[in-house]
Amino acid sequence: MQSNQNRFKITVFKKSIFFLMLLIFPSLKSQAQTEVNSLKALLPYLDDDHVNVKLKSGVYTITAKDIQNGDFSSATVVKNRANVLFLFSGNNSVYDFTDVTINVSTEVLSAFPSKNEELYEMQIIGNKNILKNLTIADVGSVNNAPTRRATNIVMDGTNNRIEGFHITTKGSYPYGYGEAFGKGGKSVINHRKHSSFLVRGYKNHAKNCTIIHRAYGHAMFMQAADWPIIEGCYIEGTMRSTDDMWTEKGTGSDADKVNFKTVFGYNLPKGYMLCLGEEGIRAYNGGETIIDGKQYRRGTSNPTIINCTIKNMRAGVTLTHATGKKYVEGTTAIGCQRGFCIGTGDIVDCYADTQYGPALGVDYPNDEGMKAEITLLPYDGESYNGSGHAAIIIGKNHKIILRNAVQNADQNLKINIGGDNKTIGNLKKDENYSASNIVLHNFTNYPVVLDANSKNNTGVSVGIVTDEGFNNHIFKITKPD
Template identity: 30%
Template sequence: MKSTILFIIVLPALLFVSFQDIYQMKRVEIQVSNLAELKDAVKSGNQNILMKPGNYIITELPEDERSIVCSGSNNTINLKDVYINFPVGTCKDAHFNFTGSNNKLSGGVFEDTYQNGMTKVTDFGSYNQNRKTLAKGLKGGANIRVSGNGNTIEGVKLTVRGSFPYGYGNMYGIGRGNATGLDKRCALLITGVGNTVDNCEFQHRAFGHVIYMQKNADKTLIKNSYIEGAVRPSNDTYKETNDGDLPKRFDYKMPLGQMKGLPIPRDVMFNLTEDGIRAYNIPGSVTVENCKVVKCRGGIKLYMAKGDVKVSNSTVLDCVVEGYSLNNGGELINCKGNAAYGPLLYMHFDKVSNQKIDLTVLPAPHAVGNHVFAAIKGRGHNITLKRANYKGQIDNTLRPIVVGYKARFEFLTTSYPGVPEGYGGNFNEYFGDKTYQASNISIRNETEYPVIIGDMSKNNSIESFGNITNLGENNTIEKILRKN
C-alpha cells in the first residue's frame, strides 16, 4: 500500500522531467588538457567536458586528424579561457564538426592565423598569388559545421582568414562560372534542426559567408551575436600594377555578368566578405534576435528560407550589396541600419509578398557610391522607415527608395530612371529584360530619402516626408511631416 502511494506522488513530478534532464543527470565529468584528449572525448556522449585553460595550436594533432568531430550527443563542452590557433594552410577540413545532437559548445577563442605572422592583408596582389599559406581556402568551406540537431554554439569568438580571391568583392565571381577559381573560407554552416548560436563574435577576414544555413536547416535561432567583415575602396585596385595582380590580368575591367567589359567602378566599396547571416534553399524557419552585422556583402539575407523568418532588434551597417532581404511573409521588427555602401533593403524575388518591415534608418555621412537606398517589389508589404534621432546629415546623397522598376540590379542607381553614366551598351542590352512589379504595398517613409514610384508600380499607398515621384498607375501618395 505504501509503495502504491509513493508511486502516485512521484509520477506527477517525473512528468515534468524532460529526456534532456535525464541525460543531464547521467552526465559524467571529463577533464582534458590537450587537443588529442578533447578530440577523443567528444566522440562519446552524456558528458560535461572541461578543457584546461591555455593556448593550443591545431598542429599538435597529426595532419589528417585536425578536424575535431563532435559525434557524441548530449555533451557540454566548456572551453572557457581556451585559445586554439589554426594556421592557414595546415588544416584540410572544418575546425569543429558537430554531427551529434544536443551538444553545447561554451566559450573558446578560435583564430585562423597566417604562418608569416601577418594579421591584416594590405598587399592584395601578393596575397592572392600565395595559394599555399595565405589565399588557401578550406575544403567544404566552413570552420565550424553543425549537421546534428539541437546543438548550441555559445560564447565563441572566431576569427576567419585565408581565401581566394580576396579583396575584390564579387567581381571575379562567387560560384560556378567564376573567372579565377574559388577557394572560400566561411565561419559557421548549419544544416541541422533546432540549432542555436548565442552570444558569439565573428571577425571575418576571408571571402565566404559568416553564418549560413543549407540543406535541412530548420528552427535556427541566432541571437546576441556580433559579425564583422571588411571592406576596401575600389580605387585601390588600380594600384595593383604587377603582372600577377588580378586587376591587371583582367585589364582593370569587370570580367563577368551584366557589367562585363566595363572599367572597375571607382569610388565604391568592395566587400571582402560574403553575407553575414545567409539562408539558402532551406525548408525551415530562421529567427534572428539582437544581432549586429557590419561590413559584409549582404547583412541579414534570408530570402531563400521557406519557413517563417523573423528578425528583431538587430542592426546592419556598412554592407555593400544589401542590408536586409527577406522571404514571403518575413518580418523585420524594431531593426536598424544604414545604406553607406549599398541598399539597406532589397527584395530578390519578383513575386515576394506580405513582408512586415519596421526599420529605423541610421546616419551614413561616410557613404560612397551611386546605389539606391531601397529596391522594393512584389506585393502586399507593409513598410515603415523611420529616421534615427540624429541632427546631422543622414547621408551625403539623397538616395531614392525605388518601388516597382524595370532594370537589372546592377543598373539600379541614383540615376534611376535614367541611364547610369558610363554604362553604355551594357545598360541597353540588359535594361528592361526583367519586369519587377510592385502592387498593393503600403510604405510610410519618415526619412528625407525620396521615393520614386517606378513604371512597374500600381495600386500602392505611399506616405513620405521625402519627395515623391510617381511614374506608376493608380498609386495613392501623400506628403507627410516627420515625427522627429
C-alpha cells in the same frame, strides 16, 4: 499491515517523482564535469553521450605538422567529403571551452593529402549537445587558401547549441576583391572560399557568437536547416572601394591579369564599396545535412534571426531563398552593401545605414508579403553608395515602415519602388522590375521615386515623392503622425 502498505505507497510515490524529475530535468542524469588537459585527450570524448567535458584553460595550436603526423586524421566524414579536425558525434553532451583559445595555422587549410575534400575545423553531427565559450582563430596569411573550400564551424544534427564562440576566419583565394571576380557557379578567377559558420540540421541554435571575418566566403550561412535560430551574434567583415582595387592596374595582380573584367560581364565600375567576404547572415534553398547518421538534401526553412549586429559585409541578412516562416528582429546592419533582404516574412524593429548600399532590398519581382520596420541610421564619413539606393523595393503586397534617425538624409540616395534593382554595375537587364500594392510609410526625409513599372502603391512620405507610375497614392507629409 496498513503501515507496510503506506510505506510501499510512499516508496512508489518517491520513485515516480524521481523519474518525473529526470524527464523534466535531463541534466540530472549527466555526469560531473571532467577536465582534460590537451586536444589529444579531448578527442576520445567527442563521440560520447551524456558527458560534460572541460578543456583546460590555455592556448592550443594546430599546425600542418599535426595533420601530417595523423593527429586529427581519424575525424573524417567520408560521405560528406570533408576532413574534420573536431567531430562531435555524441548526444546530450556539454563541451566547455571557457578561457580556451585554439589557433589553427592557415597552412592546415591545405595540409590534408586529399585535394578534393573540404575542411571543417569543427562539426557537430550528434544531437542535443552544447559547445560553449571557445576562441578559435585562423593564424597566418590571408592568402593561405584551402585546397578546395573550408568552414570553421558546421552544425548538423538536432537541437544543438553553440554559444559564446569567438571565431576569426582567415585564408582564402583570391582575397581583396569580394564578389567582383566570382560568385555562385561562375567566376573569372577560380575561387577557393573559406566561410566561418554553417548552420544545418534541425532546430540548431547559434547564440552570442562573434565572427571576425577576413576571408572570401560567408560569415554565417544556412543550408538544409529547418527552424534554425541565430541569436545575439556579432559579425564583422572588411570593405574595400573599387577605386582602390583599380590602383592594382599594371601590377600583375589577380585583378590586373583578367584586365578587371568582372563576373558580371563588364569592367569593374568605380564608385562602389565591396565587402571582401560575402553575406553576414545568408540562407540557401539547397544543401545537405546529417541527422542521426543519415544524409538529407533540402533547402532552408523557418529561420529566425534575433538581436544580431552585422558590420561591413556584403549584406546584413539575406533570407530570400528560405521558405516557411522567416523572422528577423532587433538586428542592425552597419556599413554593408545591403542591409536586409528576405523576400517574404517579417523584419521587426531593425536598423541599417545607407553608407555603402541600400538599407532594404528585394531580390525578385515575385517576392510577396514582406512586413518590414527599419530605422535608417546616420553614419560617419561620406557616402560610398554607388547604387544610389537608400532602399529598393520590388514585388508586391509588402508593408514597409522606414523610420528616421538621420538629420540630413543624402538626397542623392533614393527609396526606389520598382525599376532599377542593381547594387553594382550598369547592366540594362537588371532594370525595370515591377512593384505593386505596396504600402510604404516613409518617415525619413530620403526621397521616394515610384518607377514607371510601379502601380497601385499607397502610403505617406516625409521625403519628397516623384511618381512616374500608375494609380499610386503615396502622399507627402511634414512629419509622422
